[in-house]
Amino acid sequence: MRNFVIVANWKLNGSINMISRFFEYLKFHSSIYLEKKTIIIAPPTIYLKEVNKNISNMNIFIGAQNVDINLKGSFTGETSVLMLQDIGVKYVIIGHSERRFLHNENNDTIAKKFFLIKKENLIPILCVGETEKDKKYGCTKQVIQEQLNCILKKSKKLVFKNAIIAYEPVWAIGTGLSADPEYVQLIHKFIKNHIEKHDFMNINDIIVQYGGSVNCSNIKKFLEQPDINGFLIGNASLSPQEFLKIIKITHDII
Numbered sequence: 001m002r003n004f005v006i007v008a009n010w011k012l013n014g015s016i017n018m019i020s021r022f023f024e025y026l027k028f029h030s031s032i033y034l035e036k037k038t039i040i041i042a043p044p045t046i047y048l049k050e051v052n053k054n055i056s057n058m059n060i061f062i063g064a065q066n067v068d069i070n071l072k073g074s075f076t077g078e079t080s081v082l083m084l085q086d087i088g089v090k091y092v093i094i095g096h097s098e099r100r101f102l103h104n105e106n107n108d109t110i111a112k113k114f115f116l117i118k119k120e121n122l123i124p125i126l127c128v129g130e131t132e133k134d135k136k137y138g139c140t141k142q143v144i145q146e147q148l149n150c151i152l153k154k155s156k157k158l159v160f161k162n163a164i165i166a167y168e169p170v171w172a173i174g175t176g177l178s179a180d181p182e183y184v185q186l187i188h189k190f191i192k193n194h195i196e197k198h199d200f201m202n203i204n205d206i207i208v209q210y211g212g213s214v215n216c217s218n219i220k221k222f223l224e225q226p227d228i229n230g231f232l233i234g235n236a237s238l239s240p241q242e243f244l245k246i247i248k249i250t251h252d253i254i
């Protein structure tokens, strides 16, 4: 069976009340659907513990949306990988375009985070993807290659074992206009071939998710593509009804 991982990236959304209603709905309606796939919820850092409390006895993991490059010390406002580990976080999203562009994170910073996360035995979810301008000028593959190479060049091999890559074309995020599934398939194949060649991983073990305006009405065509191993979902993951529908459709197809 194909590896498949569904991640809810709540971004800067949520509240204690929303979390309680979200999990009430999931607990009441989900039963078997959550068993078969890996489901991760990434709330804002301040709500990680609240979500963790709500997922006990459910087959759901918590993920963080970011982490600092330092482990401890005078870094006001930051959260370290040790702290995330301390409260039971298993996955950490890094390299999201909103952090690359709004918080000036470059490939070097992201690579530092990647290796710190791996060193502490957590699982990085590395976001890569081109802007609209990159796409227009035919630079998509080059941009993604650079985003991957900043990690590949610093390691000997198998660095992407126990890691997830999320392909998120920047122009598809939050726009309601998802990328064409066949285009996504080509890019996922390109990512897998590049990693296989340089990281010596078995291509079947490489996990590449798609993110960018995923919702329950457009996922069927994505699920038909053999190299899509999951979704990283923003807006549609805030509604428990929509999120569960996505899980159910996925469950029925793969």
Ligand code: 13P
Residues within 6 Å of the ligand: 009, 096, 168, 172, 173, 174, 175, 176, 211, 212, 213, 214, 232, 233, 234, 235, 236
């Ligand atoms: P949307 O699903 O809202 O487009 O967000 C995608 C995303 O950025 C997930 O990380």
